[in-house]
Amino acid sequence: MSDLIRQFHIADPFWKRYEDLLTDVVIPYQEAALRDQIPDAEKSHSIENFKMAADVMARGAEPGEYYGMVFQDSDLAKWIEAAAYSLVNTPDADLEARLDEVITTVQEAQYPDGYLNTYFTLKRPDKKWTNLREAHELYCAGHMIEAAVAYYEATGKRTLLDVMCRMADHIYDHFIVQQMPGYPGHPEIELALMRLYRATGNEKYLELAAHFINVRGVDPDYFIKENETNGWCVWSKDAGDVAYMQAHQPVRDMKVATGHAVRAVYLFTGMADLAATTGDQSLVEACRRLWDNIANKQMYITGGIGSTVHGEAFTKDYDLPNATAYAETCASIGLMFFARKMLDLEPKGNYADVMERALYNTVLAGMQLDGKRFFYVNPLEVIPGISGEVPGYRHALPQRPKWYGCACCPPNVTRTIASIAKYAWGVQDTTVYAHLFLGGSLDLTKELGARISVQTKYPYEGSVIYELDGAPVTLAVRIPEWSHHTKMVVDGVPMVVRPKDGYQYVKGASRVELYLDMEPRRYYADPLVTADSGMVAVQRGPLVYCAEGVDNEEDIFSLRLPADGAIQVQEMTKELCGTVKLIADGYSLQTDGSLYSTTRPKLRPTQIVMVPYYTWANRGLNKMRVWLPEL
């Protein structure tokens, strides 16, 4: 699948801007952050930790002082992965040299037996594998495995891949050969081992991934027992609620998504990948159930998941508060992972619809348009003075910080955008799936003898023109759920659009014109979502819109959107890096200033200006609201 990154060259205005931004700004910026060179930002120390660990392992130095979260290694790993993708389409000898240097450091930090983790090397060399609940060793290994596979596939260089194969072999020895009990408190290794298995063909890694998935939750007290006997902790000696770690029951018994949202979707991604690879039906069923629960009961309209700050977690069905939403950027990225693996399992449009919803709204909102600031938390309503300040809302920052003490999200956004082709396309036999709509050219000469070029200004315009050369293939074009009146013209002839499971299959054509319905639409939440009672959200194409104070005389909480008013689509402008605003006929309330009044507020006609959610908080401190009261 990851060949797609090499095979697809992005050439549309929306994604080309992101590709250039990553190369020119984000990847260098994040490298600087990892090297602690960003003024007034939280320190990372991630590269420094590896250097000190290398000094210990390769040069016999005394351990220097580790700094950062227990999983700080993973920040570097995600950045290496992102930089690797970037090298594919934008070769950069300097960047590659710096990557080789940092990879040498990682290599030097490895134990002779393959073990690799700077927290343990520097702080707790005697405690390896004793605190799977908190210590994130397998999580960090997973991320570095992903980096290793990406760098190998990008450059053909094996150094990091060999390092991580040795680490994976070490893990295999510990958990399979020596039969030590346990599984990761934070899933990630499972999906990484699946990638390593595919990159190397080594069945051990498939076996190890399956092992971690299969033993999980079989003894629901595993983490409690480990905690009672291991004699140390990272944060707390209270093992707490094991459902937080999805360790409360065997994965095949799970019916609803619970606990820490990122852990959950990383786990489900590994499960879906394993299920797609092995055909394990009980696992397939579990994946479908869990998907259904998330997508149909626990997801914000922005594709955000994990609604509470308490444990960054899923709560209960339909509990989706707006101003106190957590909706971690990483969780929506994980939802994309899960969706993409479900598409490999069975190409159904709903998976891609949700993947697109998460991508174009929460994931992109995770990064400022200039590429230098990042959201961890993605609320759907922001009240300056309350958001980010008042207890219960403190996590919901109204503006993006430069970096985080816990910086999982920024490099995660980067690696996801840098590998967007993986999500956009799928190839199964001679069928090419267009899951997402990106302009550019897809070179499948080697596999299918075919090339596909795509012209589009998506997500702002709805026409997507596919030109196919070479050997005939079946093009499976996703018809999004939001496009109610989709038109297609195939080789000059209009065709009736009758999608099967969300995809229109077109065989052997040389030109496929897709015209999506870009009419702005009102969305209504299920009445059980009490936070959205009486409210309406506006979406155009894949973009959920929001009202910001700066466009609306700072008075967005007085706005009312009538059920039948017109919504005009502004031309694409230079504003907000080339966005389309929506202008809705609406009303603003005129009130008497009482806290509670028996006088129904008078309505003053006004124009409600809305911008795409992913562009919010790019113009200073602002009120923001996705769901507007309907009139």
Next chain:
Amino acid sequence: MSDLIRQFHIADPFWKRYEDLLTDVVIPYQEAALRDQIPDAEKSHSIENFKMAADVMARGAEPGEYYGMVFQDSDLAKWIEAAAYSLVNTPDADLEARLDEVITTVQEAQYPDGYLNTYFTLKRPDKKWTNLREAHELYCAGHMIEAAVAYYEATGKRTLLDVMCRMADHIYDHFIVQQMPGYPGHPEIELALMRLYRATGNEKYLELAAHFINVRGVDPDYFIKENETNGWCVWSKDAGDVAYMQAHQPVRDMKVATGHAVRAVYLFTGMADLAATTGDQSLVEACRRLWDNIANKQMYITGGIGSTVHGEAFTKDYDLPNATAYAETCASIGLMFFARKMLDLEPKGNYADVMERALYNTVLAGMQLDGKRFFYVNPLEVIPGISGEVPGYRHALPQRPKWYGCACCPPNVTRTIASIAKYAWGVQDTTVYAHLFLGGSLDLTKELGARISVQTKYPYEGSVIYELDGAPVTLAVRIPEWSHHTKMVVDGVPMVVRPKDGYQYVKGASRVELYLDMEPRRYYADPLVTADSGMVAVQRGPLVYCAEGVDNEEDIFSLRLPADGAIQVQEMTKELCGTVKLIADGYSLQTDGSLYSTTRPKLRPTQIVMVPYYTWANRGLNKMRVWLPEL
């Protein structure tokens, strides 16, 4: 003022039921709770703590094991106060004998120097007065002073009054004579000393009350310094945010209500009482500002205050979420205290409007209709499965528990209801203020040579008939803000209602007929209250209504209330102890079951049944909602 409890005999159906319930059920039930005799309820141990302390002080025993919160003494104090009020109108020799016995125990628990507090006697005899921030010594003293004054005024017996005068003298000696620094972390002593001053005429108590108010916040670091040097803590060695304790600035500089809501309104009550007594204008101004901030920016429509569970505190203006509301019962009781003192300061209807709003909604909701279960937290929306369970909502229980580990609210409701006459009436020179509308007879023969009898079925019917005998007085009848079309007939002649500051003054009449406007009314919140955007609440008379699942096919989150539909008033029934339901023409949404849908839900006409908020959660586990989306 408290003579009013003796002077007023309740005889209307609503309050007579409460009076009987207190006598027959609540006071015995709470006594049993304090004696740890309620099965499956949280233990109190409050009386047992006093017995053990008496054994130490009077019989030289070794200290037994203290149990409960550091302020457990105050639970007994509030119950003694409530029982004292109850004895006035319902003499009960057995109850009085048991009270005398428990008062003897309290007396025996006192140190020879006057000090009294069982936590310190049993647990920390060497640490007295060293942790004013957390240890609640002055708070507990305040409550026992209130109990002492009440019991003295009810029975003429001086034992407890003398005990608490000795304690007050001890406090005076410590803080005034010896000039020890400090003031209470939890205000209460101030308002109590004002009562003790009035009961005894001893100016020292006025001076001491003024001292605690005047020194408060002058050194905003006082609690931080105390905490650094005292060498112990009850909960935390982090002194935290001193605004939580209203210690961040001198009281006269305060502009907004901050911190723990109960502490705030207890403090403001003491301030208002002192200001009314001394005429201190800077204090008057501070009280007016703080009142204005609470009543016009930080209060739920139910009269609940302190919107967050974090510190049981005020947050920022207009932050009034419904399902996660804290709105502690005690805080609304404190708001009644504050309102009542402001009325003594200046008789303006707004104070009484808010007092009534708090009383008939949040305060009464604090107790189950059967008198045996109690709410501490009073949300405005309840979602079974989420409320009381999901992090962020755990405090918002959907049903009343039998008792609490921290049981401040149950006996606080009891003493408030038991002394309702204090709030209902006010006498200033020859003017008798009818702040609230209670039926019964007020005997002012001694003071004014006058008697007033009142006939009403308020709050369910709007007619209130006053008959005045004896010497002529001015009857000042409050005209509530919600009564838009009020009629009055004076001695058979209709009069034009032209209230001055919310009161209609009627001089020398012998019969005053008041006909309040009981039309159900829709209320709209200020648009800045984002939680209520697009929502409407219904109120009739002083009662805010809510929809419960049991009356509405369990589907209240689908209900929509049109702006112009009829709302019928049901006849008073036996249900919910004689309530009036409202039946509104409305709609229920018919949806397709999608989490998000572009199809606007279809509307099915339905009848929305609403019950008074104070009666909610009396019929099992139920959805509940005060604010309904308007259509």
